[in-house]
Amino acid sequence: MRRLALPVTLTMAVALTATAVTTAHAAPADRDHHPRDITRQVLADGDGWGSAGDGTTGGSAAAEEDVVHVATMEELRDAVGPREDGRPRIVVVEGLIDGNTAADGSPLGCEDYAVDGYTREDYLAAYDPQVWGWEDPEGPLEEARDASQDVQAEQIRVSVGSNTTVVGADGDSGLTGVALRVNNVENVILRNLTFSDAYDCFPGWDPKDGNTGNWNSEYDNIEISGSTNVWVDHNTFDDGDNPGSELPEYFDSKYEMHDALLDIVRESDLVTVSYNHFVERDKAMIVGNSDGRVTDRGHLRITYHHNHFDGLGQRAPRVRYGQVHVYNNHYTIAGDLYQYALGAGRESHLYAENNVFDLRDGIGAGEIVYNWGGTDMVAHGNAVMYEGRGRMHGVDLVAEHNAHYPDRQLGTEQTWTPEYVDRVQPVGAIRSLPRRVGAGLL
Structure with missing residues (x-):
């Protein structure tokens, strides 16, 4: 497999028409023998870190008997689960599969998972800081909450095995209320699906989280943990019919029933x-x-x-340790939830180039990056658009951050050079990206 290294130094011109572009290489070799069949498409050579090592081919080599169409939660669980022989498989999702559905097809609500006498009302009454104080919850109700959470987890968590492709049959295919886990496996492709609302019925109160306490939840729409060679492409991630903006507040904090949209952790x-x-x-x-x-x-x-990062509050992404290349993405930055987009955490090696940041609601360029204990970040070729102005303007993300947060300075030392990339597009080409991403557009 070819390594397509970027030049070490790229300069950003003030005029966006002269934005620096990574030197283009010959088109990557096509390893896909079924170009019109998205169920058997593979990640092309040179398409990001996922193409390194042995590459990411998912279940593309599956025999016809290992191509399975699923339409229910039980069918999904059985089809995608790990196999001892690691035989490639393709799982085609037909329609919308609801994780909160029993084997007989009946819907499941939070009350169906509650055990040992748990109710939200009793939990709120018991651990109200005005009653309980500011210590961690403990005792029978906290134990009941934890046990109830385990019951829900058993229902909605679905693990994907190695050498698997999970793909939507069409633009209406997806998983709602499902916490999909790609844990300790290799060679997985997830494409053309909508992943919605993996909500936690039993958030836990942590009075010591932040200055005033916070509610914390389990379940990501997708969690990639301890896994290698994964391609996540042309999907939509959202909260479905349960948007965070409509969640209630308890103890002066949002009763957050969601964790992340897509987390990548634990040596993945x-x-x-x-x-x-x-x-x-x-x-x-x-x-x-x-x-x-x-x-x-x-x-x-x-x-x-x-990718289109659209109205997110924070972590798009927040990085610890990894060598993370973030390029040619479109950020729509707006709303009361917003805190920052790119987080430079401990020993992070974040390399951001030729991204567009569409700033609205008075949010400034200095609020795009936040230093969570990092030391350096490389950023060039990026641009901002300000609401009502139309034109794009080149932006030095690190300089803007350092001016906005003088006590959290970031350096710009380049500790690595991105590999496995065919071409970085000029930033001007990214303005139309929101019309070309998500499920149903393959």
């Missing part, structure tokens, strides 16, 4: 995330889930390209 490696639409989630996606997980060093090599 060689992942490409491309042409996805991520919609209006507070904590969207994280790379590396702990400052103390030093075993992530040398892993978490991820490429994000041609």
Whole structure:
């Protein structure tokens, strides 16, 4: 497999028509023998970190008897689950599969998962800081909440095995209320699906989270953990009929029933995330889930390209440890949820180039990046658009951050050079990207 290295130094011209572009290479070799069959398409050579190593081919080599169409939760679970022989399989999702559905097809609500006498009303009454104080919840009701959460997890969590492609049959295909896990496996493709609303019926109250306490939830729409060679492409991620903006507040904090849209953690490696639409989630996606997980060093090599990060609050992405290339993405930055887009965390090696940041609601360029204990970040060729002005303007993301947060300075030392990339498009070509991403557009 060819390594297509970018030049070490690229300059950004003030005029966007002269924006620096990575030197183009010959078109990557096509390993896809079924160009019109999206169920058997593979990640092309040179398409991000996911094409490194042995590449990402998913279930493309599956025999015809290992191509399965699924329309229910039980069919999905049986079809995608790990196999001892690792035989390639293709799973085609027909329609919308609801994770909160019993084997007989009947819907399941939060009350169906509650055990040991748990009710939200009793939990709120017991652990109200005005009654309980500011100590961590403990006792029978906290134990009941934890046990109830385990019951829901058993229902909605679905694990994907190695050498698997999961693909939507059409633009109406997707999973709602499902927490899909790509854990400790290799060679997985997820495409052309809408992943909605993996909600937690039993959020836990943490009075010591932040200055005033926070509600914390389990379940990501997708969690990639300890896995290698994964391609996440042309999907839509959202909260479905349960948007965060409509969640109630308890103890003066939002009763957050969602965790992340797409987290990549615990020594996962060689992942490409491309042409996805991520919609209006507070904590969207994280790379590396702990400052103390030093075993992530040398892993978490991820490429994000041609995604639309649309109205997110934070973590698009937030990075620890990994070598993460973020290029040619479109960010729509707006709303009360917004805190930052790119997070430079501990020992992060974040390389951001030729992205467009569409700034609205008075949000400034200095609020795009936030330093979560990082030291350096490389950024060039990026541009901002300000609401009502129309034109794009070149922006130095690190300089804007350092001016806005003088006590959280970032350097610009380049510690690595991105590989496995065919061409970085001029930033002007990214303005139309939101019309070309998400499920149903393959």
